[in-house]
Amino acid sequence: MKMLDKELATELLHKNMQNMNLRRHCYAVGKVLRALRSYYVSQGVGVGSLSGEEWEIIGILHDSDWELTNNTPEKHTLMLLDWLKEYEVPEELLDVFRSHNTKVTKLRDPQTLLEWTLECADELTGFIVAVALIRPSKKLSDVDVASVLKKFKQKEFARAVHREQIIQCVEKLNIPVEKFVEITLLAMQEESDLLGL
Ligand SMILES: [Fe+2]
Ligand SMILES: [Fe+2]
Numbered sequence: 001m002k003m004l005d006k007e008l009a010t011e012l013l014h015k016n017m018q019n020m021n022l023r024r025h026c027y028a029v030g031k032v033l034r035a036l037r038s039y040y041v042s043q044g045v046g047v048g049s050l051s052g053e054e055w056e057i058i059g060i061l062h063d064s065d066w067e068l069t070n071n072t073p074e075k076h077t078l079m080l081l082d083w084l085k086e087y088e089v090p091e092e093l094l095d096v097f098r099s100h101n102t103k104v105t106k107l108r109d110p111q112t113l114l115e116w117t118l119e120c121a122d123e124l125t126g127f128i129v130a131v132a133l134i135r136p137s138k139k140l141s142d143v144d145v146a147s148v149l150k151k152f153k154q155k156e157f158a159r160a161v162h163r164e165q166i167i168q169c170v171e172k173l174n175i176p177v178e179k180f181v182e183i184t185l186l187a188m189q190e191e192s193d194l195l196g197l
Pocket of ligand 1: 062063066076100130
């Protein structure tokens with residue numbers, strides 16, 4: 001069996017997801033997870049046994065079956081877990097996907113730092129994209145932490161984004177909301193070409 005690396009994960013994403021904006025969401029979450037892992041390491045926080053590349057792979061793949069399951073949301077992550085049977089993948093990594101759509105699949109409640117990081121970052125990346133898109137330039141480089149926090153308080157802005165999922169960063173990740181926004185925004189700005197924003 002082949003070891004799942006970033007190249008194979010990206011191939012799997014591209015094979016199963018054609019919508020460019022959806023792909024970019026997956027890339028963004030991957031970059032942000034990797035950046036947050038580096039932040040935890042710099043703070044002396046234990047990150048478990050998975051590498052930076054594996055954290056990024058989780059972002060790349062977490063919604064990779066979404067285009068094929070959006071009419072059958074109960075299959076989201078189950079389809080992905082099925083695909084991954086063909087690869088050698090650490091159990092700790094599979095657990096993250098089991099915890100991702102768990103409100104529907106009931107496979108596993110998020111519990112590790114990585115699983116909670118995905119939970120919080122997933123929503124925040126989408127929110128930051130929404131803030132960038134109302135800038136005249138539509139560029140991430142024209143977004144700053146203060147503007148994200150300001151929009152965050154406006155309930156009518158990007159209503160679909162679950163604020164309460166993001167602010168769990170305080171309790172579950174031990175990161176204040178402002179710092180969480182700062183790290184996430186910076187990681188996205190560094191990948192503006194990849195994200196097309
Ligand atoms: Fe998802
Ligand atoms: Fe997502």
